[in-house]
Amino acid sequence: MWHPCFTVFEYQVQYPGLQQKLRVDITTMTFLSHAITWIFPEYQFEWIVPEFEKTLSKELDFIQEAENAERTRRNFKKNNAVKVPHIFWDFTRTQVLTMEFMHGCKIDNLECLLGAGLNPRKVAQALVEVFAEMIFVHGYVHGDPHPGNILVFPHSSKKDGFDIVLLDHGIYRELDESFRMDFCRLWKALILLDPHEMKQMGERIGAGKYYRYLPVIFTGRTIDSKSGLGESMPTEDRKRLSQEARNFTMGDISEFMEGLPRDMLTVLRTDGLLRSIISKLGAPQRIRLLANAKYAVAGLVPKSKSESGLSLMSRAKATLDFVYLSICLEMLQLHYKMGSVFESLLKKFKYWLSKSGGVIPIPNMIL
Structure with missing residues (x-):
């Protein structure tokens, strides 16, 4: 108590x-x-x-x-x-x-x-x-x-x-307002698996030629991955990424870090600490990805004090983007929930199977 x-x-x-x-x-x-x-x-x-x-x-x-x-x-x-x-x-x-x-x-x-x-x-x-x-x-x-x-x-x-x-x-x-918006757009690209937008936003926030590694850093999947948000990286992607990492030098790492805005370094540090806490709590990292995606969508909506300065067309586009991304996010969350339910049922089935000695009884009515 x-x-x-x-x-x-x-x-x-x-x-x-x-x-x-x-x-x-x-x-x-x-x-x-x-x-x-x-x-x-x-x-x-x-x-x-x-x-x-x-x-x-x-x-x-x-x-x-x-x-x-x-x-x-x-x-x-x-x-x-x-x-x-x-x-x-x-x-x-x-x-x-x-x-x-x-x-x-x-x-x-x-x-x-x-x-x-x-x-x-x-x-x-x-x-x-x-x-x-x-x-x-x-x-x-x-x-x-x-x-x-x-x-x-x-x-x-x-x-x-x-x-x-x-x-x-x-x-x-x-955070600088332009960085905040670019970071929201980067996450929009990560949600939709849009390599062109990832490249554009990655370059805008100072990642330069290393923009292709931002999806790995934030979501654990490569820029051209076909896996879903929060799913494990495929073996082929993992091997290719490992091979590329062997060619990195201290100069490459230094160039990448120095090119990033200080706002990004703050976000990276915060993200790293949160990942550690999530792991200790025994929760999947997918919840972090979905939360970031959810609030990135919300962050793209123009703030009220500046909204009056937007044209009707701009406000309509922002609203449509918000609706579209919200639907995509709902689908991702539904997929995650269904996966969690299936995982729970599978665990119960395995437990029941172990208790029954590995034999699946067939009801008489089926015979």
Whole structure:
């Protein structure tokens, strides 16, 4: 039985001298990065250090973290299943953050989730939908969604029986609007298996000649694959991809990473962390793909404040695209559900068969 107890305040106080220690660490990292580049000319990751410094500087500003939390709460104001700790502004400063204390199971703690009567698969589904909405619709992304920053609070009065609690709002990235739309279009191409659009969108977001590997990174299937969304990669595709990977050099990897916009790197990191959590919850990666597809479709709908500037033809086309992609997505979800039902029935049949000693009894009425 779940018995939460509530505490009003939680304080985060920054360690004295932390800003100075950060400057020393950044100087050391910069020196080492330059030294590695001098020794190994193909290494071109010097840009990582300035990005790291920028990110940590924001995280050490608790006023900024509090504002991030408030903005996220506003973004999810219509979603009652997403909770963000309330900020007590009267007691919050640059180096002191005061907020509501929130309880819950750590999202990858299966024992706690099951003990609270929750379905880990439903928790995984809710999680990926929260972050898909952040990326594709809001364009404002929590940059550090590791399990320690996400709680699941059992809630018996709600449909799915729990809330997703988002903590630690120090690292956020606001996606460039053109990138957000291009990323939605890329996922549209991934849904429809449109190689031409994949190439165009891949080049627009900076992948260059490596655009053909974006479907592998995000969906686990090659650009010319005939497999369905979320299905295992065919053996032939796997062998061909493995052969191509053997020819990659450090220079190729460096060129690919350096060409990507920083927004894409944030999305890739977030996606990687979510994949890890989904695996720990024992849920199939297909739920992540379907959630991304669903919110990519929603993200392509013009936002209300800019919609008035569109022509009637543009609005009609956007509406038709939305309807068409929604139908495709519904078909994918139906296929997934039917596959899940069949898989469940097959498991039950195998269990029944094992209990009957491998003999299938034939009713007398058939004889």
